[in-house]
Amino acid sequence: MEFFVTTDPEYPARDAVVVDAVNGDHAAMDALWREHRRWIAAVLLAHKSAEDHVEDLLQDVAMTFVSKINTLRDTRHVRAWLRTVAVNVARAAARSRRARPRLAPLSVDPPAADHIGADTVAVDDEARRLMTLAARLPEAYREPLLLRAVHGMRGRQIAEIMNLAEATVETRIARGRRMLRDLARTGEFDDAAVREHYESTA
Amino acid sequence: MNQLHDDILISQAIDGNATTAEWDELTARAEADPTIWRTLAATLREHGAFSRAVNADVAVADSIEMPAPGIALAAHPATASRLREWSGWAIAAVLTIAWVGGVNNLVKTRPATPGTDSAHPLTNRAGFVNGATAAELLQAYLDKGRQEDFVIAEVPERVLIETRPAGTGRGYELLYLRQILERTVVPDLYEFYSQDEAGRPTLVRYDGNRGPSM
Numbered sequence: 001m002e003f004f005v006t007t008d009p010e011y012p013a014r015d016a017v018v019v020d021a022v023n024g025d026h027a028a029m030d031a032l033w034r035e036h037r038r039w040i041a042a043v044l045l046a047h048k049s050a051e052d053h054v055e056d057l058l059q060d061v062a063m064t065f066v067s068k069i070n071t072l073r074d075t076r077h078v079r080a081w082l083r084t085v086a087v088n089v090a091r092a093a094a095r096s097r098r099a100r101p102r103l104a105p106l107s108v109d110p111p112a113a114d115h116i117g118a119d120t121v122a123v124d125d126e127a128r129r130l131m132t133l134a135a136r137l138p139e140a141y142r143e144p145l146l147l148r149a150v151h152g153m154r155g156r157q158i159a160e161i162m163n164l165a166e167a168t169v170e171t172r173i174a175r176g177r178r179m180l181r182d183l184a185r186t187g188e189f190d191d192a193a194v195r196e197h198y199e200s201t202a
Numbered sequence: 203m204n205q206l207h208d209d210i211l212i213s214q215a216i217d218g219n220a221t222t223a224e225w226d227e228l229t230a231r232a233e234a235d236p237t238i239w240r241t242l243a244a245t246l247r248e249h250g251a252f253s254r255a256v257n258a259d260v261a262v263a264d265s266i267e268m269p270a271p272g273i274a275l276a277a278h279p280a281t282a283s284r285l286r287e288w289s290g291w292a293i294a295a296v297l298t299i300a301w302v303g304g305v306n307n308l309v310k311t312r313p314a315t316p317g318t319d320s321a322h323p324l325t326n327r328a329g330f331v332n333g334a335t336a337a338e339l340l341q342a343y344l345d346k347g348r349q350e351d352f353v354i355a356e357v358p359e360r361v362l363i364e365t366r367p368a369g370t371g372r373g374y375e376l377l378y379l380r381q382i383l384e385r386t387v388v389p390d391l392y393e394f395y396s397q398d399e400a401g402r403p404t405l406v407r408y409d410g411n412r413g414p415s416m
Contacts, residue, residue, distance in 0.1 A: 033267075037266060038261075041260035042256060045256070045260065055262050065268070066269055124254070130255060149255075170213065173217075174206070174209040175206065181244060
């Protein structure tokens with residue numbers, strides 16, 4: 001079945017891939033998945049529960065991507081759509097984990113409680129400490145900060161993903177950096193200032 | 203000039219997005235308040251460290267390939283995720299089932315003799331079930347297995363895979379595994395030893411002199 005989709009005149013080549021993916025072209029779907037999977041992992045890092053693993057969640061996102069991409073009607077929103085899928089997957093996994101009693105067979109060790117970012121390659125202590133502190137930031141600031149840290153992610157792309165104005169994204173990143181710096185130095189940040197700022201930019 | 207404005211100028215400078223005018227403003231601000239240079243340096247250092255951690259963590263994405271469309275439609279994401287948590291154990295279970303499957307087939311195909319299979323209260327002469335429930339059939343299997351010495355016991359703990367609200371709106375639906383400990387004798391045993399250059403597992407014959415395998 002052919003779907004009629006709206007495309008962005010500024011990005012005809014990129015949109016052609018999305019249109020092909022929406023119409024079920026496996027190679028286009030694969031290209032799209034490879035292009036976006038890294039930042040999707042960053043979104044999952046921002047929204048997952050401490051016990052869930054990015055790798056597992058990413059596989060769920062990939063499943064939903066393949067089975068639901070044909071429901072995308074506007075190719076300009078492919079990033080925002082993928083983010084919504086990722087956020088839903090992370091939240092559903094957290095809800096499911098809360099509802100499920102923790103049982104494990106005697107012969108299998110229960111999964112260790114990990115922290116944001118603890119399930120991957122070793123990096124230096126300072127980097128890991130900042131990653132751990134980032135878990136304490138409000139989601140609205142943590143997510144753009146994580147996305148900015150992913151190689152090559154520009155303000156416009158983050159704005160597209162989060163469906164926000166680019167200026168709002170840049171402000172949240174600047175504010176998030178300040179909060180992270182305060183956390184690193186004093187172990188806390190000014191909650192009241194954050195709330196006030198968030199309400200003015202939400 | 204407020205702190206947020208300074209933070210935005212510093213952030214723009216770190217990301218390489220600051221315009222000439224913004225650099226001029228930042229420099230002027232820093233000349234009046236030297237702590238701004240220190241803040242810029244600290245933020246730059248933290249951005250570098252944080253980016254290293256984030257990119258290390260998202261690198262796992264490179265190993266996640268897109269599933270084939272047929273597989274994606276067949277497997278509900280949530281269930282697939284839960285099953286993956288137990289995949290190591292489940293693979294062992296699948297191997298076990300394949301392993302003892304031959305034994306069970308032998309049991310099923312063994313000719314009926316008076317007073318044995320055909321005389322079991324749950325089966326008729328043709329071997330079909332006479333209105334027995336699944337629980338009764340399982341119990342009959344366990345009893346028969348013990349009698350023939352290949353079932354040791356059913357493990358009392360059941361492994362919970364997933365909990366979700368029941369479709370009827372009342373109560374919960376549970377997905378769980380039940381485990382039966384069985385025994386068999388095989389002429390040889392192999393174990394996964396390592397991987398060859400193509401990443402395929404290699405098998406080596408198990409040396410019984412090293413004691414029990416687990």
